[in-house]
Amino acid sequence: MALFCDVALPVPLDMAFTYAIPAGMEPVVGGRVLVPFRQQRMSGIVVELHDRPPKVKAKNVIEALDLSPVLDEQLLKLGKWIADYYLAPLGEVFRTMLPLSAEFKRTITYRITDTGQMALHLAGMSGSPARSRRTHQEQLVEFRVLDHLAERDSTREESLRSATHVSKALLAGMVRKKWIAREDVSAARDAARTITVAVLLSGEPGAPAHPDESEGSAGDSPAVAEAPRPRSLSTKLNLNQRTLIDTLAASGGRIPVEALRDLEIPRTTLSTLVKRGLVQLVDEPQAFTVSQFKPRRSPFEFEFSSPQKEALAKILEAVQSHKFSGMLLHGVTGSGKTAVYLAVMRQVLEQGRSSILLVPEIGLTPAMAADLHHVFGDEVAILHSGLTNAERAEQWHRIKRGEARVVVGTRSAVFAPVSDLALIIVDEEQDSSYKQEETPRYHARDVAVMRAKMAGAVVVLGSATPSLESYYNAKKNKYALLELPDRVEQRPLPAVEVLDMRQEFQETGHEQVISRKLAAEIRERLEKKEQVMVLLNRRGYSPVVLCRACGKTLQCKNCAVSMTHHKRERKMECHYCGHVAHIPDKCAHCGSEYVYFVGTGSEKLEELLHGMFPQARIGRLDRDTVRGREDFERALNALNEGELDMLVGTQMIAKGHDIHGVTLVGVVGADHALSLPDFRAAERTFQLLTQVAGRAGRGNTPGKVVLQTYFPDHYAVQFAARHDFAGFYDKELQFRSWMHYPPYSAIANVLIRSEKLDEALTWSGELGRWFEKTRHEGIRVLGPAAAPIIRLKRDYRYHFILKSPSREKMNTLLRAMLAEAAARKIPRTQIIVDVDAVWLM
Ligand SMILES: [Zn+2]
Ligand SMILES: [Zn+2]
DSSP states (O other): OOSEEEEEOSSSOSSOEEEEOOTTOOOOTTSEEEEEETTEEEEEEEEEEEOOOOSSOOOBOOEEOOSSOSSOHHHHHHHHHHHHHTTOOHHHHHHHHOOOGGGGGOEEEEEEOHHHHHHHHHHHHHSSOOSOSSOHHHHHHHHHHHHHHHTSSOEEHHHHHHHHOOOHHHHHHHHHTTSEEEEEEOHHHHHSOEEEEEEEOTTSTTOOSSOOOOSSOGGGOTTSOOOOOOOOTTSOOOHHHHHHHHHHHHTTTEEEHHHHGGGOOOHHHHHHHHHTTSEEEEEEEOOOOOOSSOOOSOGGGSOOOHHHHHHHHHHHHHHHTTSOEEEEEEEOTTSOHHHHHHHHHHHHHHTTOEEEEEOOGGGOOHHHHHHHHHHHGGGEEEEOTTSOHHHHHHHHHHHHTTSOOEEEESGGGGGOOOSSEEEEEEETTTOGGGBOSSSSOOBHHHHHHHHHHHHTOEEEEEESSOOHHHHHHHHTTSSEEEEEOSOGGGOOOOEEEEEEHHHHHHHHSSOOSSOHHHHHHHHHHHHTTOEEEEEOSOOSSBSEEEETTTOOBOBOSSSSSBOEEETTTTEEEOTTTOOEEOOOSSOTTTOOSOEEEESOOHHHHHHHHHHHOTTSOEEEESTTTOSSHHHHHHHHHHHHTTOOSEEEESGGGGSSOOOTTEEEEEEESOOGGGGSSOTTHHHHHHHHHHHHHTTTTOSSSOOEEEEEESOTTOHHHHHHHTTOHHHHHHHHHHHHHHHTOTTSSEEEEEEEEESSHHHHHHHHHHHHHHHHHHOOTTOEEEEEEEEEEEEETTEEEEEEEEEESOHHHHHHHHHHHHHHHHHTTOOGGGEEEEETOSOOO
16 A cells, blocks of 8 residues: 555646555545645645655645546546646646536435445344454444444435544445445536426326436435325316326426426415325426527438548548547538538447547537537537536536547547547637637647547547648648538539728728628628628727827726727726726826727627618627627527528627528628737638638528728738638748748747736846857747737736747757746746747737
8 A cells, every 4th residue: 555645736836746645545546635735625636656755744635535536547648748748737737627626515425235235134143243354343333334324325424424433444445345335426416507397296197107216316315305195186186286287297297397387377386286295396407408509400311422421431440440540621611521520420429439529619509519419319418618617527427427428518628538539529620719828728639639649549620721730730641631622512612702991991081891892782682681791800899999189099907908998888898808997088198088989899880780771680799799608599590590680790700600591791800810910810810711701602592702801912811712721821831931930830938927017027037048048959039028918917928939840849948947937936827838829919
């Protein structure tokens, strides 16, 4: 038995901590332990068991929380890889991998097993416990426990221990002997949303004999109300009671109490029926509603095109080989990538193996969720940001128990504890939401590739606009390239008209938001009862408040950015830190009353369009109108059902929706990103334009796109208008090669931040001199320079950009830099190391 364990704790320190294991406790590698850490109790993951005493006396582990690992060998290895690659503390990586924070209030219960019953029985017959070398005292306690449990279904750990004075070690021993069973009634279950369901008891025609008891330990559940036995049917019922009983019987014997309210029957009627033993009230975890979106045709009702068939066959062949393989599925918008995903996942499931499908946050469309449920039923676990911690934990346990072998989710679903992983699909692999913008700053796509490597599985990256890095890898034969060059059912890609807004200004004499051409096109569609989408990738009413007297703008007090005017909510808001202020009636700098609201956001666009097309039903989709997934579903549903004529919004409207009535897409100011100081600006603009254009003409009528721009000659705009991915890729690759950017170099962004300007300056200056002195060959260090947004969330920010063709050398230098910073007492939390940074702002 090991004397010590090394524990990774979720603290910003790059080390594990050694604790002593008290006698009788048996922590496991990959399991959680509760330990004292700086005057608090903290749970961490055991990474090693050993007998090497540390230099200072180790504190004791308080409790071993798991009897078996929550992170298996592969996930532990993956976590260590992430910690190493992204220079993140291991404990923080593990915390990200395990969505179990809700379990701190968890309940452990014990029940007696058949073996335990037998032991108790034999002891009773012989009058004394069976032969054993342990002390008589311990045996007495054991039988006290068995006695106690034999009288009840199951008992909570606390009450069992207070009733029998049994030690945890002894309980663990009894579990090993299989005399008793330990059960985790995780808080996830208790805390999950529950609803009260009225259940018709037997005796009534059409009613089920018993409520479904397969849902866990019903006997243990305090939720089942005490109900006397049902009496005979001959008991007379009044009209209300009869109606209620009939309604229950008509709906299979169970109805949520909430739904019974619609009957307008007094609440007392239900209580009377409960008292009379005809109806029982049961609290149930609320069924996990996948989506209110109406399921479409099953994806398998479509005839697969030959490129689809070919892609499917190649992926399946790779899966059969049980070896790692990376594939890039490049398919134009509307080419049926999702159908290929579902087909291959279904095959994997039929072989009894597991698959994970990653989608961008906004890409998890209601339509896709509906399809998934349609195809996989209860075998699918869906993880997204709308879940509570408890719901997330519940899904995690379902996956861990092997009940859900198909996992669909956003970024962190890449850590789903599936066994026998055969396939990971990363849909829209270029999406920046796969990159976590807090520690650990991992990229889920790259972690997916590594996990597949470790598991000998297949990873499929799918996109209409692959990232430069992934396409480069495919061209270099690191990934197999699968192409879907055409839309399904030979539908054409939409025609794109590029409209030069500089010319529009010259001809009309003033700034236009909607050009004359786009207005005419919209009118035409509305007359034909077709639908329109208009993209403006900036939310709010006006993005800038400018003083005409002194030329200053209204800035956030925490950040060096303009506050955005939100008209309907009557406020100014900072889109970076969320700070809210009053709408100014005069300039904060000079007191002048000549303050002007400049520019257009999606809120103003909606208002403008209402003015231009008063008859049209217009919806808006952006972060101000979409507070949760339900709002999102409602808006898309309304468009799909033809309840809206027009949808305006930010990039939210661009991703993956398959709405067949949309024949025109207008793009209004999607190109201002081109002027940002970020080397990925062109790539992002190309991707956004291609994605939003792809929303047009997905039904039977061909689509059209009107693209308004101030940069009509920019190659990102030109290639997007021609649907020419390969052309864009070649041009952009050239630029990356000249500038030593990915995929030719690995990059890292090192940000030094402090609320005090002089600290940020001093620290970045010190590190700058250190970088200069160390002069590592093959690594370029740019900086220190002020970050493009020099102040953010009260912090002043300076940064370095490191570029190197050798990732290994770069990481070695970064590690040395962190050691230097520690020696100089620069707090670790004030240095952000972002390997493979996606944003350099
Ligand atoms: Zn002013
Ligand atoms: Zn701010």
